[in-house]
Amino acid sequence: MKKIILFIGILLAIFSNSYAQADFSINGYMKTDNRMLTDNNSFTWNENQLELKFEGSYSGNYHLYSEVRLRGFGFPEISQTADLQGKDKIYKWKLEFREAYLDLYQFGLQDLDVRIGRQIITWGTADKLNPTSNICPEDLEDVFNFGKQAGVNSVLATYYWKDFTFSGVYVPTFTPAVLPSGIYASALSAPMEFPEGMTLNNSTDKIILPEQKFTESSQAAFKLGTNLFDYDLSVSYYYGRDDLPLLNKVIITPVDTLGNVDVAAEMIYPKMQVIGADFAGSLLDVGIWGEAALTIPEKIMLSTDLTALGMGIQESIALDNEPYIKYVFGCDYTFTNGIYLNTQYLHGFVHERGNDDLNDYLTFRFEKKFFNDELKIVPIGGAVSVTDWDDYENNYGLVINPELSFLPYDNIEMILGAFILDGKGSNMFSSLKDNDEVYFKAKVSF
Amino acid sequence: MKKMAITITMLLIFGSIYAQIPTAEDILINADAVVNAPQDQEISLKMTLTDKGGNEKVREMRMYQKGDEMRLVRFLSPADQKGVSFLSLPDDVQYLYLPAFHKVRRIASHIKNDNFAGTDFSYDDMSASKYAEEYDATLLEKTDDLYILELIPKQGVEKSYSKLKMWVRQDNFYPVKVEFYDNNSILWKLFESRNIKKHGEYWVASEAEMTDLKKEHSTKMITEKIELNKGLADDIFTKRNLKRVK
Numbered sequence: 001m002k003k004i005i006l007f008i009g010i011l012l013a014i015f016s017n018s019y020a021q022a023d024f025s026i027n028g029y030m031k032t033d034n035r036m037l038t039d040n041n042s043f044t045w046n047e048n049q050l051e052l053k054f055e056g057s058y059s060g061n062y063h064l065y066s067e068v069r070l071r072g073f074g075f076p077e078i079s080q081t082a083d084l085q086g087k088d089k090i091y092k093w094k095l096e097f098r099e100a101y102l103d104l105y106q107f108g109l110q111d112l113d114v115r116i117g118r119q120i121i122t123w124g125t126a127d128k129l130n131p132t133s134n135i136c137p138e139d140l141e142d143v144f145n146f147g148k149q150a151g152v153n154s155v156l157a158t159y160y161w162k163d164f165t166f167s168g169v170y171v172p173t174f175t176p177a178v179l180p181s182g183i184y185a186s187a188l189s190a191p192m193e194f195p196e197g198m199t200l201n202n203s204t205d206k207i208i209l210p211e212q213k214f215t216e217s218s219q220a221a222f223k224l225g226t227n228l229f230d231y232d233l234s235v236s237y238y239y240g241r242d243d244l245p246l247l248n249k250v251i252i253t254p255v256d257t258l259g260n261v262d263v264a265a266e267m268i269y270p271k272m273q274v275i276g277a278d279f280a281g282s283l284l285d286v287g288i289w290g291e292a293a294l295t296i297p298e299k300i301m302l303s304t305d306l307t308a309l310g311m312g313i314q315e316s317i318a319l320d321n322e323p324y325i326k327y328v329f330g331c332d333y334t335f336t337n338g339i340y341l342n343t344q345y346l347h348g349f350v351h352e353r354g355n356d357d358l359n360d361y362l363t364f365r366f367e368k369k370f371f372n373d374e375l376k377i378v379p380i381g382g383a384v385s386v387t388d389w390d391d392y393e394n395n396y397g398l399v400i401n402p403e404l405s406f407l408p409y410d411n412i413e414m415i416l417g418a419f420i421l422d423g424k425g426s427n428m429f430s431s432l433k434d435n436d437e438v439y440f441k442a443k444v445s446f
Numbered sequence: 447m448k449k450m451a452i453t454i455t456m457l458l459i460f461g462s463i464y465a466q467i468p469t470a471e472d473i474l475i476n477a478d479a480v481v482n483a484p485q486d487q488e489i490s491l492k493m494t495l496t497d498k499g500g501n502e503k504v505r506e507m508r509m510y511q512k513g514d515e516m517r518l519v520r521f522l523s524p525a526d527q528k529g530v531s532f533l534s535l536p537d538d539v540q541y542l543y544l545p546a547f548h549k550v551r552r553i554a555s556h557i558k559n560d561n562f563a564g565t566d567f568s569y570d571d572m573s574a575s576k577y578a579e580e581y582d583a584t585l586l587e588k589t590d591d592l593y594i595l596e597l598i599p600k601q602g603v604e605k606s607y608s609k610l611k612m613w614v615r616q617d618n619f620y621p622v623k624v625e626f627y628d629n630n631s632i633l634w635k636l637f638e639s640r641n642i643k644k645h646g647e648y649w650v651a652s653e654a655e656m657t658d659l660k661k662e663h664s665t666k667m668i669t670e671k672i673e674l675n676k677g678l679a680d681d682i683f684t685k686r687n688l689k690r691v692k
Contacts, residue, residue, distance in 0.1 A: 027525050063690065103690070113686065122548045160686050230539070232552055280552055285604075287554030334556045372497055372663050373564040410503050410524040445526035 024056030028446060035439040037183075038418075044183055044437060045142075048072040051098075061105050067098040099151045107157075115156040120149050121169060123223060123236055124291045125280035129346050129363070131293035131326035132236055132276030135169055135221050137243035138177040138350055143184045143432075144401070144419060146350075150178060165234075167223040174210050174217035176269065177243040183435050187428050188244075188351040192263070198252075201260040207245055208268045217241075223276075231281035238274040242297070244351055246270050248318050251305040261309075270319055271298040285333065292327035297353065324348070324355045339368045349385075349428065359427065361385045378403040378417075387427045397429025398422045415441040470583035473593050476619035477612070478578050482514035483648045486678040490671040495565060498662035505563070514576050516683040527563055533688045534573040542569075543688045550685050559606035566635065566656040566665040568606065581610065591616050607634070615642075620649050633659055648674055 028051045035045035048071070055065040072093040083089045101117030124130030128147030136149040154171040180187050192200060210216040219240030226233055245267035253262045278291035302318035326348030334340045342365045348358035365381035381401045388395035403417035418438045423430025468476070493505040506522040515536040521527045529545035540553040558570040577583075581597035588594070597610040608631055613623040620642050626635040635658050639651035650672060657664040681687060 027528060029526070105690075120548055158686075160684070165686075230537075282552075282554040282556075285554070285556040287552075287556065332554065332556075334560060372495070372661060373561070411526045413526070445524070 028052040031443040033441045035437045038436045063103040066100040069096040111160045113158045118151040118153050120151045125278040125289040126291050126328040129328050132291045134238045134274050137175045140180050141178045143180040143187045163226050165225040169221040171219040173212050197259045201255045201262050203263040205265040231279050233279050236276040241269045249303045253308045270300050287332045290329040294325050296323045359387045374407050376405040395425035397427040399429050411445040413443045470585040474578045474583040477614050477621045480619045484674040486512040488673045492668045494666045496664050510682050512678050531688050566658040618649050
C-alpha cells in the first residue's frame with residue numbers, strides 16, 4: 001500500500017513539475033456503478049472508480065499517454081473477526097494500469113509513427129463486436145459490456161503511404177482474457193454433462209498459461225487499410241493465441257459408490273491465426289459496416305481420464321483445426337424525427353469456437369436525445385440469439401436493455417437502466433435469465 | 447481633343463460596368479472567397495451554448511483550416527469531450543474520432559445534419575464554407591450596404607435546409623447573417639457574424655452565433671486566437687493526425 005501511494009506521489013510530482021515546462025494535462029473521471037437483481041433485491045455490482053489520464057509532449061515529435069484506474073469493486077468478504085481487522089476484506093480495491101504508452105511521430109521515416117508500451121489496439125469497423133480485433137485480450141468481467149478489451153505491452157508501427165495505411169504489431173507476452181465473475185461466471189461456459197447416474201461432487205481446474213518466451217507467447221499482427229469508392233477497407237492477419245481457455249484434460253475420480261465424482265480439469269490457450277477483412281461506408285443515407293474473420297485454430301485434443309472408473313483414457317477433439325468464419329454486418333440510421341437506430345447481425349460471439357459452435361446474434365438499439373442532448377432515452381435496446389434455427393422456440397436467448405441517460409451539467413452523466421433476460425436452451429442469455437437487474441451509474445469527468 | 451473624348455467615353459463605359467450589380471452567383475462566390483481567403487487558418491475558439499432558460503455551457507476548441515475544403519476541429523474542453531475531433535475533407539468526406547472508442551469513424555450522410563457535440567451547428571455546418579458549390583443563388587434585394595440572397599440547394603445536393611437567406615456586405619462581400627429554413631420553409635436557424643475586422647489583409651469575424659429558433663438554443667463562438675497563413679501542412683488534415691490527442 002505504501003509503495004502504491006509513494007508511486008502515485010512520485011508520478012504526480014513528476015507531472016506537476018513537468019507541467020510548467022511542457023504541454024501536459026491530467027484528466028480523468030470518477031464513476032460509480034451499482035446493480036440490483038429485481039426478483040430478490042440483491043445487489044450484484046458495487047463499483048467505484050477514479051481514473052486518471054496523464055498525457056502530454058515536450059515537442060511535436062512524441063506524445064505520452066497513461067491511464068491509471070483506482071477501483072473499488074465488490075462487497076465485504078467477512079467470515080470471521082480477523083477479517084474485520086483488514087480493510088482489504090471490508091472494502092476491496094486495486095490499482096489498474098489500463099494504458100501507458102509513448103507515441104513517436106515520424107520515427108526515422110516521415111510517414112512512420114510508432115507507439116510503444118501498454119496499449120489497447122482495436123481493429124475492425126463494427127460497433128464493439130469485432131471478430132478481427134484479436135491483439136488485446138477481452139475484458140469480460142462485465143459480461144454486458146461487449147467489446148471491452150484490456151491493454152497489452154506491445155509495439156505498434158503505422159506507415160502511411162498515399163491513401164494506404166500499413167500497421168504492424170508485435171506483442172511479446174501473452175495476457176489472458178478476464179472472465180465474468182459473480183453471478184455472471186457461468187455466462188460463457190457450457191454446463192458440464194455427465195453420463196447417467198454420475199453426479200458432480202467437486203470440481204477443480206488448472207490453467208496452463210503459455211511460457212512467456214518468444215516462441216510461445218509472442219503475437220504478431222498486420223493490417224493494410226485504404227479507401228476505395230468512398231468505402232474504408234482493410235485486410236488484416238493475426239498470429240497468436242486465443243485469449244479464452246480451452247479444456248484439454250479432464251480427470252474424473254469417483255468419491256463414493258453412489259455415482260458422485262470429482263472432476264479435475266486442465267485448460268490451455270490454443271494457438272490460432274486469423275485473417276480478417278472489414279469495410280465501412282454509406283449506402284444511400286444509411287451507414288453500413290461489416291467485418292469477417294477467418295480463424296485457423298490449432299488442433300487440440302481433449303483427454304478424459306476415466307482410469308479410476310476402470311474405463312481408461314478417452315481421447316476426443318476439443319478443437320478441430322478446421323477454419324471457421326465469424327462475421328458481423330451492421331447499419332445505423334438517424335430518422336428525420338431524430339431517432340437513431342443501430343443494429344448488427346453477428347455470427348459467432350467472442351467465446352464461440354469452431355463451425356458447429358457459432359451462433360447467430362442480432363443486436364439493436366433505438367435512441368433519441370432530448371433537451372439539447374441533456375437527456376437520452378433508449379426505449380429499446382438489446383440482443384437476441386438463436387442457437388438452433390430448426391427449433392428456435394426452445395433455443396433462443398434475449399436481453400433487453402432500456403436505458404435513460406441524463407447529463408444535467410457538462411462533465412456529469414447519470415444513467416438508469418435495466419437488463420431483462422429470457423431464453424430457452426443452452427446459450428449465454430438463457431443461462432442468465434434469472435438475473436434481471438436494474439442499474440444506476442453516475443460519472444463526473446474532470 | 448478627340449483623344450480626350452474617347453478617354454471620357456471609355457471611362458463612362460467602364461464606370462458603368464463597375465457600378466453594375468454583380469450577379470447573385472458572383473456575390474456568393476465572393477462571399478465564400480472572403481471567408482476562405484487565407485491560405486490556412488488556426489483558430490482557438492470558445493463556444494458558449496445557451497439554452498432557453500439562460501443556462502450556459504462552455505466548450506473550447508481548436509480549428510485548423512486549409513483552403514476552402516479541409517478543416518479539422520478538436521475539442522479541448524469540457525473534460526468529457528476532450529479529444530473529440532472532426533475532420534472535413536473534399537468531396538463531402540467527414541471523419542469523427544472519439545477517444546473513448548480508440549477509433550476513427552467515417553460520418554455517414556444521415557448523421558451530417560445532426561448537431562455536432564451538443565452545439566447548434568450540424569456536422570455539415572462545421573465543414574468548411576462553400577455555399578457557391580452547393581447552392582443556387584438569387585438576388586432578392588440590394589440595400590444601402592448589403593446584398594440579400596436566397597440560396598436553394600443545387601439539384602442532387604442533399605441538405606436538411608430547404609433554403610437559406612444570406613445577407614452579404616457590399617463593401618467586402620463578408621456574409622453577416624444567414625437564415626436557415628427547414629423542409630417546410632419555416633425559419634429554423636439563424637447565423638450571425640459579428641466584429642468583422644481586418645486581420646492583416648483578410649477580413650475576419652471574431653464572433654459568430656448560431657441560434658436554433660425551434661429549440662431556443664444558441665451557440666456563440668468567440669475567436670480567442672487566430673493565426674493566418676502559418677503554412678499548415680496537408681498532414682494535419684488526415685486520419686493519421688485526427689487521432690493524435692493534443
